[in-house]
Amino acid sequence: MVQGGIGMIDIRQVNKIYPGKNGKIAAVSDVNLHINKGEVFGIVGYSGAGKSTLLRCINLLERPTSGEIFIDDTNLTNMSIQELRQARQSIGMIFQGFHLASSKTAAENIAFSLQVAGMPAKKRHERVKELLELVGLADKADHFPAQLSGGQKQRVSIARAIANNPKVLLSDEATSALDPSTTKSILNLLKKINEELGITIVLITHEMEVVKEICHRCAVMQDGKVIEEGRTYDIFSNPKNDLTKKFIETILEFNIPKELMATCTGTLVKLQFEGNIANEAIVSDMLQAYPVSGNILHGKIEYIRDEPLGIFIMELLGKSDAIKEALAYLEKRMKQVEVIQHGRNH
Ligand SMILES: Nc1ncnc2c1ncn2[C@@H]1O[C@H](COP(=O)(O)OP(=O)(O)OP(=O)(O)O)[C@@H](O)[C@H]1O
Ligand SMILES: [Mg+2]
Structure with missing residues (x-):
């Protein structure tokens, strides 16, 4: 792996085509995106737009049908399975459904990803403590997922995702299952992780509120394509595409009676x-x-x-x-x- 980079992502001409019963489905279509290191980048779009597929292409959980993914000048699409396994340690991921092991405590869930990365037990213990503190769950180390609220579960999964000091954190609708105030607290945590640890964050969402809150730049997807991208402020103040306008309206529109x-x-x-x-x-x-x-x-x-x-x-x-x-x-x-x-x- 190339040393020294800190989380720049280049998505070059990526396509992902699935075979469907009624012909091929282009889930991701000719996508080119450059995400700067240290940036929070949002991808918005309706259900089926191809957001999750694109996100999963970034860490090659999905192999693009064509195109290339670079992280810090390293071409992930060229890697062997073993190299890829190694590279994935520098890419954390969080999900709407948390994906925690229900039989493991908060601490054990976090420790597991350190163990997989080969960290010795003693160091693991210290690192888990540090991570629980970082995400505000120092007092919940021994709680099982069933004993935690949705927001707390997401905090555990964030701690687990950043345990091995990744350069990049991918977030697939991480706040979509949470109420507005819990959403806000999780977004604040992501903001802190981005600012204090310098981790590049790519998040996908169907909520413009999330983009408005934390994304420096964003892209809008429709039918597998990126139809608009830019600085979040420019997208909000001067949306070009009709679909983008529709998304913006959820935040900015108001009707005079x-x-x-x-x-x-x-x-x-x-x-x-x-x-x-x-x-x-x-x-x-x-x-x-x-x-x-x-x-x-x-x-x-x-x-x-x-x-x-x-x-x-x-x-x-x-x-x-x-x-x-x-x-x-x-x-x-x-x-x-x-x-x-x-x-x-x-
Ligand atoms: N494994 C698969 N096999 C076949 N088609 C798939 C597969 N995964 C996704 N698709 C199709 O690709 C398209 C994009 O799906 P994707 O899950 O990326 O959308 P999304 O924007 O994440 O939607 P949502 O907001 O509902 O999560 C959809 O038409 C979907 O049915
Ligand atoms: Mg999705």
Whole structure:
């Protein structure tokens, strides 16, 4: 194995084709992705999009029908079974269903992967203790999986996955079975592992909330293909593909009640603020410069990782010429201005 790399992943022209009863199924189709070392990279898509298949291709649990997988300049697709077994120790994996051995305690579940890697018993004991502390389960060492909550079970499986200091952690819907607050605590743990240990994380999910919370960059998959990829903030603030827009809507969309729309006589406009807008008085400048008045009907600021993205719906009142000019002014200063209902009685 090449030394010195710390978790850069290159997925080159990967295809995975399954034989199906009614012809071949292209589960993964011509996928090219470059995942930087130290990055949290999300892959989203509906059921059947090919997310799990692609993830399993990364550690060659599935052998791609064609294409190559590189981790730190090492081509995994060329390796012998023995080399691959060795290489897999630097790739941890966690799952929605935890995959813990029910007859083993939390400590024993974690110790098992150290044992497989050949760590002597005494060192194992210390390492397990360290890992249990890292994932916040120091007091649950002797609990069996059945005695642990879903979140705690996922913590055990995370400890097990990172036990051998992997460069890469693959996560297949690790939070999908958990309630929102447990999801948040597991995402915080993954964030900590990424930041403090520098482990590259590739996670797949159907929840945009998960991507929003921890992914630096993400890709959207549909029918085996990557249809859009980019910085998570850019995907949220400026989605290009219709499916991506649909995913984003689950977080950003809100509807003004019909009754309220009906009573508004002014022009309703949706404004999107990107980045640090606290110091920018775009709206108040506009209200001062043009003879219009405005009411904020709805406002929402979402933090994409830590960057704010604000969406406001305003009603603008005034003569139609003044409104036109005010809108032109806003369009000049902001990336996204959308009239959602034209004014009446002007
Ligand atoms: N072992 C297999 N044999 C045949 N077809 C398969 C196999 N594994 C997956 N597929 C097919 O490949 C496609 C992609 O499946 P995959 O499990 O990768 O999707 P997914 O995006 O992970 O979906 P989900 O969100 O439901 O987990 C599906 O059409 C699936 O039926
Ligand atoms: Mg899946």
